[in-house]
Amino acid sequence: xxxxxxxxxxxxxxxxxxxVIKCTYSDSASNYFPWYKQELGKGPQLIIxxxxxxxxxxxxxxxxxxxxxxxxxxxHITETQPEDSAVYFCAASKVNAGNMLTFGGGTRLMVxx
Amino acid sequence: NAGVTQTPKFxxxxxxxxxxxxxxxxxxxxxxxWYRQDPGMGLRLIYYSASEGTTxxxxxxxxxxxxxxxxxxxxxxxxxxxxxxxxxxxxASSALTGYANQPQHFGDGTRLSIx
Numbered sequence: 001x002x003x004x005x006x007x008x009x010x011x012x013x014x015x016x017x018x019x020v021i022k023c024t025y026s027d028s029a030s031n032y033f034p035w036y037k038q039e040l041g042k043g044p045q046l047i048i049x050x051x052x053x054x055x056x057x058x059x060x061x062x063x064x065x066x067x068x069x070x071x072x073x074x075x076h077i078t079e080t081q082p083e084d085s086a087v088y089f090c091a092a093s094k095v096n097a098g099n100m101l102t103f104g105g106g107t108r109l110m111v112x113x
Numbered sequence: 114n115a116g117v118t119q120t121p122k123f124x125x126x127x128x129x130x131x132x133x134x135x136x137x138x139x140x141x142x143x144x145x146x147w148y149r150q151d152p153g154m155g156l157r158l159i160y161y162s163a164s165e166g167t168t169x170x171x172x173x174x175x176x177x178x179x180x181x182x183x184x185x186x187x188x189x190x191x192x193x194x195x196x197x198x199x200x201x202x203x204x205a206s207s208a209l210t211g212y213a214n215q216p217q218h219f220g221d222g223t224r225l226s227i228x
Contacts, residue, residue: 001172034216034217043117043203043219043221043222044219046217046218051214089155093214095213095214098144098163098169099207100161100171101156103156103157105154
């Protein structure tokens with residue numbers, strides 16, 4: 001089955017700096033890659049996703065890049081703010097597999113004011 | 114504006130007790146999912162229901178049963194709770210997938226402790 005690895009497990013940045021979280025996946029048939037933000041005591045919230053026919057997607061301060069050849073994708077957050085502090089999860093899935101998501105282990109991002 | 118609602122939010126059980134976790138969504142989604150989240154780990158899929166009337170096993174189904182009661186509701190049952198089932202349980206829903214995967218929307222979880 002699919003295996004998703006996520007790095008780093010913790011990341012501390014200064015407010016205003018950029019943060020990058022990287023994920024690798026094992027199944028070359030995977031074609032959908034969402035990113036979730038989880039705040040303490042809450043459920044994961046989708047922040048951005050990318051499909052395999054696209055190399056990069058942006059939404060304001062957040063961007064995701066995908067390298068299908070290398071089977072990795074990354075989340076980029078620019079101009080970080082204290083409210084960006086949370087746990088971020090990447091995931092992967094493929095069509096015709098019940099929309100099942102395989103999650104990475106998570107990255108705890110801390111933005112220091 | 115509720116989205117996915119899970120009840121209860123917290124529960125403590127003794128080993129061997131049974132319990133049903135409830136999940137309801139108001140987004141008219143066809144597909145629903147149950148995940149568990151353990152400390153320091155990502156979410157793992159327990160069971161899912163691609164559409165009303167169907168259920169399938171996920172990555173970690175042992176010790177659990179599910180019921181898709183109707184389009185809105187999907188319940189998870191622990192028949193004989195074990196300490197290894199102490200976890201945070203999340204329910205999610207999505208539109209029906211056709212040729213493209215659909216985003217999943219999550220509830221805020223049920224925190225379950227088994228003593």
